[in-house]
Amino acid sequence: MDMKELLYEGKAKELYETDDPDTLWVKYKNQATAGNGAKKETIEGKGKLNNQITSLLFEKLKEKGIPSHFIKQLSETEQLIQKVEMFPLEVVVRNVAAGSFSRRLGVEEGKELSFPVLEFYLKKDELNDPIINEDHVKELALAAEGEVVKIKNQALEINQVLLKLFKEMNIRLVDFKLEFGKTSDGSIVLADEISPDTCRLWDLDTNDRLDKDVFRKDLGDIIPLYQEVLTRLNQL
Ligand code: U5P
Structure with missing residues (x-):
C-alpha cells in the first residue's frame, strides 16, 4: 500500500x-x-x-x-x-457529570449520572460546535432518522464495552466523544479516534486526571498521563 x-x-x-x-x-x-x-x-x-x-x-x-x-x-x-463518509456530528456519552454538562446545567462535577447521557454536537468550527438535539439533526439533514437510531445504539454499546475496559485499568470513564461514518455499502461504523484527547479518564483511586483536561486547564504535562493510560491498556 x-x-x-x-x-x-x-x-x-x-x-x-x-x-x-x-x-x-x-x-x-x-x-x-x-x-x-x-x-x-x-x-x-x-x-x-x-x-x-x-x-x-x-x-x-x-x-x-x-x-x-x-x-x-x-x-x-x-x-x-x-474511507467513510463522516457524519458532521460529535456524539458525546456521559457517565459522570463534568465539563460543559456541569457548567451548563449546574451539576456538581463528579456526580455519577443515573444513566448514560447522550448528546449531539454539530461539527462546525465557525459555530464552535454547538450542542443540538435530534430534531436539529433531522432538520439539517445531518443523518437520516434510521441512522440516528443506529448511531445512538452503537454509542451506548461502545460505552458499555469501554466502561468495563477502563474499569479493568482502574480508570473511571467519565465521558467521551465519538464520531461515526458511513461506508460505501451504507453501513454505519465508528470512526476518528478514542484517546485521552477525546475522553475524560480519572484514576479510580486518586481521581487524578489522565486526559486532555490537564492541557485545557494548564495543569501540567500530559505525556506521562497518556503514557500511563497506554501502559495500563497494554497490561490488559
Ligand atoms: N470532546 C472532544 N472534542 C470536542 C469536545 C469535547 O473530544 O471538540 C470530548 C471531551 O474530551 C470530553 C467530552 O470527554 O467530549 C465532553 O466534553 P465537554 O462537552 O464536557 O467539554
Missing part, C-alpha cells in the same frame, strides 16, 4: 489517500488544541501515544463485535483506515 496525496488536515491528524480508493492513511500529529483552536501547542510524543491508544481500543472494540473504520496500525504514528 502506498501513501498518496494529502486529503485532509485536521487539528490532530493528517489523512492521505492511498492507491486503494477505499483506504486512507492516517498520521497522528503532535499538535494539541483546546477551545476550538484558541490554545495550540506542539507536544512531542502525543501523536504516537494517541495512535497506539486508539489502535488498541479499536481492536478491543472489534473483538466485541463493534465495527469501525480501523484496519491496522502501520507505525507508532500511523494507521490504515477504511
Whole structure:
C-alpha cells in the first residue's frame, strides 16, 4: 500500500489517500488544541501515544463485535483506515457529570449520572460546535432518522464495552466523544479516534486526571498521563 496525496488536515491528524480508493492513511500529529483552536501547542510524543491508544481500543472494540473504520496500525504514528463518509456530528456519552454538562446545567462535577447521557454536537468550527438535539439533526439533514437510531445504539454499546475496559485499568470513564461514518455499502461504523484527547479518564483511586483536561486547564504535562493510560491498556 502506498501513501498518496494529502486529503485532509485536521487539528490532530493528517489523512492521505492511498492507491486503494477505499483506504486512507492516517498520521497522528503532535499538535494539541483546546477551545476550538484558541490554545495550540506542539507536544512531542502525543501523536504516537494517541495512535497506539486508539489502535488498541479499536481492536478491543472489534473483538466485541463493534465495527469501525480501523484496519491496522502501520507505525507508532500511523494507521490504515477504511474511507467513510463522516457524519458532521460529535456524539458525546456521559457517565459522570463534568465539563460543559456541569457548567451548563449546574451539576456538581463528579456526580455519577443515573444513566448514560447522550448528546449531539454539530461539527462546525465557525459555530464552535454547538450542542443540538435530534430534531436539529433531522432538520439539517445531518443523518437520516434510521441512522440516528443506529448511531445512538452503537454509542451506548461502545460505552458499555469501554466502561468495563477502563474499569479493568482502574480508570473511571467519565465521558467521551465519538464520531461515526458511513461506508460505501451504507453501513454505519465508528470512526476518528478514542484517546485521552477525546475522553475524560480519572484514576479510580486518586481521581487524578489522565486526559486532555490537564492541557485545557494548564495543569501540567500530559505525556506521562497518556503514557500511563497506554501502559495500563497494554497490561490488559
Ligand atoms: N470532546 C472532544 N472534542 C470536542 C469536545 C469535547 O473530544 O471538540 C470530548 C471531551 O474530551 C470530553 C467530552 O470527554 O467530549 C465532553 O466534553 P465537554 O462537552 O464536557 O467539554
